[in-house]
Amino acid sequence: MAEKYDDNDPHDDENAMLTAYEELRTTLKTPENPLTEANLLKSGNFDIDDYTNITHSSSGTSSIADIDNILRLSENSHEVLFDHHEWEICDPSSNRKRPPRQSEFLQLLLENSRYSSYVSWVDKSQGLFRILRPERVADLWRKVKCRQTQGKMSYETFARGVRYYYGTGLMIKTNKKYTFCFKQSTQ
DNA sequence: AACCCGGAAGTCCG
DNA sequence: CCGGACTTCCGGGT
Numbered sequence: 001m002a003e004k005y006d007d008n009d010p011h012d013d014e015n016a017m018l019t020a021y022e023e024l025r026t027t028l029k030t031p032e033n034p035l036t037e038a039n040l041l042k043s044g045n046f047d048i049d050d051y052t053n054i055t056h057s058s059s060g061t062s063s064i065a066d067i068d069n070i071l072r073l074s075e076n077s078h079e080v081l082f083d084h085h086e087w088e089i090c091d092p093s094s095n096r097k098r099p100p101r102q103s104e105f106l107q108l109l110l111e112n113s114r115y116s117s118y119v120s121w122v123d124k125s126q127g128l129f130r131i132l133r134p135e136r137v138a139d140l141w142r143k144v145k146c147r148q149t150q151g152k153m154s155y156e157t158f159a160r161g162v163r164y165y166y167g168t169g170l171m172i173k174t175n176k177k178y179t180f181c182f183k184q185s186t187q
Numbered sequence: 188a189a190c191c192c193g194g195a196a197g198t199c200c201g
Numbered sequence: 202c203c204g205g206a207c208t209t210c211c212g213g214g215t
Contacts, residue, residue, distance in 0.1 A: 160193085166193085
């Protein structure tokens with residue numbers, strides 16, 4: 001079932017991946033610039049899980065062959081095609097379509113089974129969930145959000161936005177890694 | 188080391 | 202021009 005997305009170049013993701021791939025390979029060829037999580041994340045298309053895979057698979061030393069393998073895996077698990085129609089919100093007050101707020105984005109993400117590798121409920125009845133793919137969630141948010149900016153949307157930036165919901169009462173703190181919790185509206 | 192927290196100031200957009 | 206919703210930067214905590 002090949003579906004077309006006329007308004008979104010399907011080669012964007014692939015090109016970005018290939019660029020990052022080459023960057024990473026180049027980086028790893030220089031001993032003074034070893035494989036670190038920071039280096040990996042800097043490329044923009046990988047996250048903590050990819051780093052864990054690489055360091056585990058190569059038992060301390062990273063060969064280009066190892067990296068090739070992992071990046072192929074990473075590429076294969078990158079198949080969630082972006083469809084902006086999945087991210088439209090019909091504003092309750094104005095009855096107009098608009099991009100989601102960050103909290104609405106999270107809600108949509110959690111309900112969309114296509115993104116089950118990105119995020120999952122820890123306890124849905126409590127509103128407790130965990131982000132599995134921090135950098136990919138952040139990058140997806142960059143595509144979805146209304147407010148466009150210059151810099152790269154990192155998990156750090158993304159998480160700061162979420163933390164503002166502690167103040168508004170939409171979320172409560174968990175103090176756990178990649179874990180957030182919607183405040184339940186039940187009295 | 189890599190998150191988490193939240194203040195302060197800046198930006199985008201309705 | 203204003204204000205809500207982030208975004209950016211960052212020092213401090215776990």
